Amino acid sequence: MVPSAPGTQPATPDVALQASSISRRYGAVVALADASMTLRRGEVMGLVGDNGAGKSTFLKVLSGAVVPDGGEMVVGGSPVSFRRPSDALEAGIETVYQDLALVDTMSAVQNVYLGREELSKNPFLRLLNVVNDGGMRKRSREVLSELGVGIQSVNVSVKGMSGGQRQCLAIARALLWGRQIVILDEPTAALGVRESAQVLELIGRLRDHGVSVILVSHNMQQLVQVADRVTVMRLGRTIATRDVADVTPEGIVGLITGAVPADVATPEDTSSVVH
Ligand SMILES: Nc1ncnc2c1ncn2[C@@H]1O[C@H](COP(=O)(O)OP(=O)(O)OP(=O)(O)O)[C@@H](O)[C@H]1O
Numbered sequence: 001m002v003p004s005a006p007g008t009q010p011a012t013p014d015v016a017l018q019a020s021s022i023s024r025r026y027g028a029v030v031a032l033a034d035a036s037m038t039l040r041r042g043e044v045m046g047l048v049g050d051n052g053a054g055k056s057t058f059l060k061v062l063s064g065a066v067v068p069d070g071g072e073m074v075v076g077g078s079p080v081s082f083r084r085p086s087d088a089l090e091a092g093i094e095t096v097y098q099d100l101a102l103v104d105t106m107s108a109v110q111n112v113y114l115g116r117e118e119l120s121k122n123p124f125l126r127l128l129n130v131v132n133d134g135g136m137r138k139r140s141r142e143v144l145s146e147l148g149v150g151i152q153s154v155n156v157s158v159k160g161m162s163g164g165q166r167q168c169l170a171i172a173r174a175l176l177w178g179r180q181i182v183i184l185d186e187p188t189a190a191l192g193v194r195e196s197a198q199v200l201e202l203i204g205r206l207r208d209h210g211v212s213v214i215l216v217s218h219n220m221q222q223l224v225q226v227a228d229r230v231t232v233m234r235l236g237r238t239i240a241t242r243d244v245a246d247v248t249p250e251g252i253v254g255l256i257t258g259a260v261p262a263d264v265a266t267p268e269d270t271s272s273v274v275h
């Protein structure tokens with residue numbers, strides 16, 4: 001457990017990430033007015049909301065890609081303030097983007113180790129920046145088989161891989177690097193039924209490894225299948241969090257549209273969000 005500084009709240013061991021009252025404007029557009037989330041260790045949190053509700057902006061703040069105007073974040077018991085994506089990576093947060101996840105011309109191993117290549121164990125070769133190909137291949141194979149990702153060879157380029165395999169590889173990379181939190185923005189949006197099922201199963205395995213997952217999806221059936229809880233956003237605010245066991249897909253849609261009352265007051269008429 002992380003020791004807490006005098007005068008601060010003691011760290012809560014079962015909370016992986018806490019974001020409170022995050023706000024972000026783009027000129028007159030309020031992308032985030034008041035977004036909050038408590039993510040527990042080893043849980044899958046669904047994040048839902050209508051188009052323009054602020055989901056992607058919230059994820060970008062959590063992954064260090066967007067600096068918020070206000071609000072607080074605590075990761076693993078320590079306050080953090082991300083200025084760039086590498087800050088979030090260092091704090092153990094990996095984000096899997098839908099399209100930018102992998103480099104086409106590189107192999108599965110190269111993609112898994114992209115930007116973090118392991119140098120050769122031989123001290124002379126290390127000086128020449130020669131990488132430890134064998135070691136990286138072995139570790140990649142281990143992680144992929146541990147996760148049940150079916151890839152014929154880790155050495156061929158990922159160009160010919162299916163969308164599902166690519167998504168799985170990107171998720172495996174997060175696990176290989178020991179990330180505690182994995183953020184997925186609509187990972188199954190472009191996938192077929194079978195491939196979506198594979199990705200959802202992999203998300204379940206991440207949870208089995210104690211990793212916390214935030215998953216944005218517009219597919220309520222998939223969400224209730226894989227998520228433990230769901231956070232609903234409306235007009236830049238998080239308006240409700242529910243245990244998935246306590247809601248139906250229709251109930252979640254009701255919260256998204258406003259047919260079901262929110263847990264917090266929502267000043268709908270003061271929003272300047274333009275779609
Ligand atoms: N870089 C930007 N510049 C200006 N406005 C932005 C920018 N990024 C987001 N916005 C605005 O902020 C609001 C929230 O956008 P965001 O992309 O976070 O929504 P979302 O919930 O992810 O929507 P979707 O479901 O369509 O992906 C929108 O009104 C959007 O137009």
Ligand SMILES: [Mg+2]
Binds near residue numbers: 055056057
């Ligand atoms: Mg989005």
